[in-house]
Amino acid sequence: MEIRxxxxxLAEDVIEQLxxxxxxxxxxxxxxxxxxxxKRFIEALNKGENLxxxxxxxxxxxxxxxxxxxxxxxxxxxxxxxxxxxxxxxKLISMGLKGMIGKGKRSQMVKDAIKQYxxxxxGATGGAGALISKCVLSSVVIAYEELGPEAxxxxxxxxxxxxxxxxxxxxxxxxxxxxxxxx
Amino acid sequence: xxxxxxxxxVTVLEKLFVDxxxxxxDNVYKALEKAAEKEESxxxxxxxxxxxxxxxxxxxxxxxxxxxxxxAVTFIEIGQDVHINGGILADAVDEGVRRAYxxxxxxxxxxxxxxxxxxxxxxxxxxxxxxxxxxxxxxxxLPKGGGSENYGEVRMLVxxxxxxxxxxxxxxxxxxxxxxPCPPIIVGIGIGGNLETSAILxxxxxxxxxxxRNGDPFLSAFEAEILEEINKTGxxxxxxGGTVTALDVHxxxxxxxxxxLPVAVNIQCHxxxxxxxII
Numbered sequence: 001m002e003i004r005x006x007x008x009x010l011a012e013d014v015i016e017q018l019x020x021x022x023x024x025x026x027x028x029x030x031x032x033x034x035x036x037x038x039k040r041f042i043e044a045l046n047k048g049e050n051l052x053x054x055x056x057x058x059x060x061x062x063x064x065x066x067x068x069x070x071x072x073x074x075x076x077x078x079x080x081x082x083x084x085x086x087x088x089x090x091k092l093i094s095m096g097l098k099g100m101i102g103k104g105k106r107s108q109m110v111k112d113a114i115k116q117y118x119x120x121x122x123g124a125t126g127g128a129g130a131l132i133s134k135c136v137l138s139s140v141v142i143a144y145e146e147l148g149p150e151a152x153x154x155x156x157x158x159x160x161x162x163x164x165x166x167x168x169x170x171x172x173x174x175x176x177x178x179x180x181x182x183x
Numbered sequence: 184x185x186x187x188x189x190x191x192x193v194t195v196l197e198k199l200f201v202d203x204x205x206x207x208x209d210n211v212y213k214a215l216e217k218a219a220e221k222e223e224s225x226x227x228x229x230x231x232x233x234x235x236x237x238x239x240x241x242x243x244x245x246x247x248x249x250x251x252x253x254x255a256v257t258f259i260e261i262g263q264d265v266h267i268n269g270g271i272l273a274d275a276v277d278e279g280v281r282r283a284y285x286x287x288x289x290x291x292x293x294x295x296x297x298x299x300x301x302x303x304x305x306x307x308x309x310x311x312x313x314x315x316x317x318x319x320x321x322x323x324x325l326p327k328g329g330g331s332e333n334y335g336e337v338r339m340l341v342x343x344x345x346x347x348x349x350x351x352x353x354x355x356x357x358x359x360x361x362x363x364p365c366p367p368i369i370v371g372i373g374i375g376g377n378l379e380t381s382a383i384l385x386x387x388x389x390x391x392x393x394x395x396r397n398g399d400p401f402l403s404a405f406e407a408e409i410l411e412e413i414n415k416t417g418x419x420x421x422x423x424g425g426t427v428t429a430l431d432v433h434x435x436x437x438x439x440x441x442x443x444l445p446v447a448v449n450i451q452c453h454x455x456x457x458x459x460x461i462i
Binding site: 021064065066069075076077081083103125126127130131133148163173174176177178 | 223224226229230233234236237238240241244245246247248249250251252288289290291292299301328330333361362363365415416417418419421422423424425426452453454
């Protein structure tokens with residue numbers, strides 16, 4: 001399997017090349033945020049405040065890691081279910097968020113926003129928390145520390161293995177894959 | 184009467200939860216290797232290879248298999264000739280959980296349902312206790328992640344729906360979950376009893392090792408039939424499409440009320456963490 005290597009921030013010409021069903025290795029900085037953090041993002045925006053992270057051209061990873069043991073950068077850190085973030089995601093996509101990493105199906109509103117604003121939804125392998133942990137070079141909590149595992153972290157990753165699920169052309173790996181193998 | 188001190192229970196629980204979260208049981212590892220051979224989709228095989236690598240890395244690095252180290256589901260069978268001394272059993276279980284999740288650097292995923300405030304130490308454990316013959320205590324731990332647990336359900340079917348109704352309900356739940364409960368999954372099914380018994384049966388069904396069939400020939404055939412149907416859904420590893428959606432299906436059944444047909448489905452992800460000790 002040929003694997004494309006991509007880096008953050010995600011450039012539009014790279015996004016245009018990504019196709020549903022392909023595996024990529026992602027490197028660079030990404031931000032973790034689960035539903036609790038997203039709720040705060042939207043509350044901040046509604047109050048006219050700035051977000052604690054840069055959104056334009058960035059990638060958010062739906063992840064709440066296990067604690068790092070001494071000497072480690074991070075604990076296990078696989079993806080969480082993306083659908084819990086669906087109500088908040090379209091707003092961030094409209095602000096220039098270029099990539100989301102998680103697991104599981106997205107709502108039609110998110111898929112529409114992905115197409116309209118040229119963003120990509122990547123699947124990380126759910127339950128591969130140890131494998132993904134080895135791809136993280138550094139991690140620092142940058143907001144909402146009181147949320148514990150749901151705090152926002154900035155991670156530096158190298159060759160994070162991902163699959164393109166929703167591309168900008170309206171394709172969805174979950175629909176296509178099931179169609180292909182349903183008996 | 185055999186005396187067992189609560190401290191022994193605390194120590195066992197601590198070790199079991201750390202061990203379970205780091206070391207995938209051999210039968211699950213082997214089932215994944217078999218799945219990698221059987222899976223027809225190249226993407227599906229790639230996913231399973233990642234899962235096998237992940238299990239190996241977790242073991243060699245002492246890292247949790249998955250960051251969702253679960254609620255601390257604990258089943259204890261106490262021989263009726265055992266006397267537990269030195270404290271209260273439920274407190275001992277919680278203390279073991281507390282120590283495991285702190286010292287083992289496991290994620291604390293337990294919170295108030297409505298305020299969402301984390302309890303901070305992954306307690307209280309979900310504790311099921313049974314009194315059995317003998318003078319031993321058997322402790323089984325099954326740290327259970329939220330992603331897979333969210334796709335379980337109890338349904339009170341109408342008796343006339345029968346076996347076909349049971350199958351159709353299960354397939355409905357599998358299709359509803361799709362990629363979300365992290366396939367390839369293991370499916371626990373509880374049939375009969377009443378509302379709460381069916382749910383507990385479905386969880387107990389998950390404790391049967393992969394590949395072991397129900398002793399009743401009818402149920403054994405029903406398990407195989409449901410497994411085949413699930414693997415025809417096309418969901419596949421991680422829901423990316425494929426022929427291995429479930430690694431196994433286990434059924435537990437008990438008699439029920441003449442007016443009812445309770446059925447519970449409990450889905451477990453491929454990171455099927457399960458360990459036991461007999462004291």
